[in-house]
Amino acid sequence: MKQLLSMAVVFLFLLSGCGPSSHITSSWKAENVQPKKFKKIIVLGLIREKDRTLREKMEQHLVGDLKDLGYDAICSCDEYNPKTFENMNEEQAISKLRNSGIDAVLTVVLLDKTKERYYVPGRVQYTPYTVYYNRFWGYSRTIYGRIYTDGYYTEDTKYFWETNLYDLTSNELVYSAQSESFDPASSETLGHEYGQMIAKDMVKQNILVNLKEQPVMKAM
Numbered sequence: 001m002k003q004l005l006s007m008a009v010v011f012l013f014l015l016s017g018c019g020p021s022s023h024i025t026s027s028w029k030a031e032n033v034q035p036k037k038f039k040k041i042i043v044l045g046l047i048r049e050k051d052r053t054l055r056e057k058m059e060q061h062l063v064g065d066l067k068d069l070g071y072d073a074i075c076s077c078d079e080y081n082p083k084t085f086e087n088m089n090e091e092q093a094i095s096k097l098r099n100s101g102i103d104a105v106l107t108v109v110l111l112d113k114t115k116e117r118y119y120v121p122g123r124v125q126y127t128p129y130t131v132y133y134n135r136f137w138g139y140s141r142t143i144y145g146r147i148y149t150d151g152y153y154t155e156d157t158k159y160f161w162e163t164n165l166y167d168l169t170s171n172e173l174v175y176s177a178q179s180e181s182f183d184p185a186s187s188e189t190l191g192h193e194y195g196q197m198i199a200k201d202m203v204k205q206n207i208l209v210n211l212k213e214q215p216v217m218k219a220m
Contacts, residue, residue: 021184022161022193027177027201035209036167036174038104041066042097044076046109052077057187058108061195066106069199070211074102098168105166108194111178112160156183159190163198165207175207 043062045055059075066073079100085093097105158180165175177198184190202208 021190022179022181022197024177024179024197024201027205028175029205029207030172030174033174033207035206036104037209037211038071038167040101041071041073041104041106042076042079042102043073043106043108046107048110051110054110054187054190055108057191058194061191062106062108062198063195065195065199066208068212069203069208071208094168094171103168105168107162107164107166109162109164110159111162114158114160116156116158158182159184161194165202175202175205177201 043059043066045059047055047058056075056077059077063073063075085096088096159182161179161181163177163179164173166172167174179194179197181190181194184193199208203210
């Protein structure tokens with residue numbers, strides 16, 4: 001039974017490396033919201049300073065994916081330092097953004113980051129012992145391999161995210177998504193997958209439209 005459980009753990013571990021590391025667990029949009037052609041969207045990563053590289057990758061890739069939809073988008077890490085809004089109240093912060101032509105804010109918040117450690121046995125292939133019971137050498141070599149092949153411990157990282165889109169014209173939340181990322185290969189990979197996933201979901205939810213796919217009206 002223990003061997004079967006170990007095999008299942010390793011099987012799941014191998015599968016996790018075959019597909020995207022991120023997925024949306026839930027998403028929400030405001031009632032009666034219509035797709036809007038925002039003039040300028042700023043992506044704001046609310047992530048601790050020690051994870052600055054991760055914050056930059058998340059912002060940069062989301063900005064790139066918004067631009068792929070035809071929107072003017074910028075990274076907060078390129079425009080403002082982490083303490084720009086520290087001593088401002090809500091009115092002052094929103095006024096500063098609006099004066100820069102920004103009419104929407106897309107926030108990316110790292111809610112939690114956990115690490116999981118588990119044991120991977122060195123030999124996980126299962127071969128029925130009956131195949132080797134009639135031959136001493138085959139049986140002894142099979143058992144020897146299972147006893148003397150060392151296992152190892154591995155550690156995976158799990159990220160919990162929340163992404164919100166605020167319309168600064170009405171100063172209201174119009175979209176929110178919660179998601180998880182499991183042991184991404186790198187910050188670059190995580191940012192790339194996450195940006196595409198969120199942009200695609202906002203189009204699916206009719207929050208944004210793909211401006212590049214819309215027909216161009218010819219002048220008469």
